[in-house]
Amino acid sequence: MLNKICHKIPGLRSLLRQLETARYQRTWRRRNAHNQTMAATRFPLQAVRVGCHTYGELHVDCFTDAPDQLIIGHYVSIARGVRFLLSCNHQTGTLTTFPLRSHLEGGHHPADAVSRGQTRVDDGAWLGAGAIILDGVHIGREAIIAAGAVVTHDVPPYTIVAGNPARVIRTRLPQPVVEKLADFRLADVPEEQLRTNLDKIYRPLHTAADAENLLKHLT
Structure with a gap:
């Protein structure tokens, strides 16, 4: 009252x-004491899951109380102004795209909040400032989303995408290196082991041999 x-x-x-x-x-x-994220908007808590050490503000837009899930992995970097759109699509194959049910009946009707499915951001991805992530996409491990990119389709691991809609620019590591790292998970390495090997971790990986030598210290 x-x-x-x-x-x-x-x-x-x-x-x-x-x-x-x-x-x-x-x-x-x-x-979310296990990560460094902050909820910049209000969204259904059960709809968003975030892994360890991930940081950044979560701007999640959704127009239903039960949107499909947003799952963000470990060690993900979320820059300022990144937005996730969950269940924000209008009807496109009907008489009008306008959300008539919500407008005439009140509230947010599920029929006016069309979803393309679960959204995933895998470990180690870097989401650049102002990027927009549409629902139903899968951003692969260690991918880079350029500032201002609009992600409408899946992004392969270790690739850099940019633009509207986002398109692949290049892979961020040579393919032989990516293949060597295929089964490696940074989240599986104890923090003390990471601290001990920071200098090695920060060395560029040019060849498969570089990757193999590094993995000897981390696995």
Whole structure:
């Protein structure tokens, strides 16, 4: 009852929204102590899962209480302004694209929040500033999404994509190196082992031999 009264008073309505947002963000942090992400928007908590050590602000847009899941892996870098669009598509094969059910019946009707499926961002991916990730895509391990890119299709591992829609520019490592790293998972390496080998980890990988030598210290 008190909430309904507060929502009718402009100043209190704004304050109430701020308090609700702050409470929501605290809840997100409690559930995500294993990473360094912050919920910049409010979304169904059960719809988003984030792995260890991933960092950045999560701008997740969705127009249903039960969108398909967004699953983000370990060690993912999320730059400022990256947006994830979940269940945000309009009907395209019907009389109109306008969300008539929601407009006439109120609320957010599931028929007006069409989803293309689960969205995945695999370990080690780097999402550049202002990138937009549409639902239903799978961004492969250690891929790079350039700043401002609009990702509408799957991105292979270790590739760099840019543009609107995002297209492959090149692979970020030579193919023989990628093949050597196919079964390696950074998240499986203890942090102390990573600290011990930081100098080796920061050396460029030009050949399969380079990758093989590094893996000897990490596996």
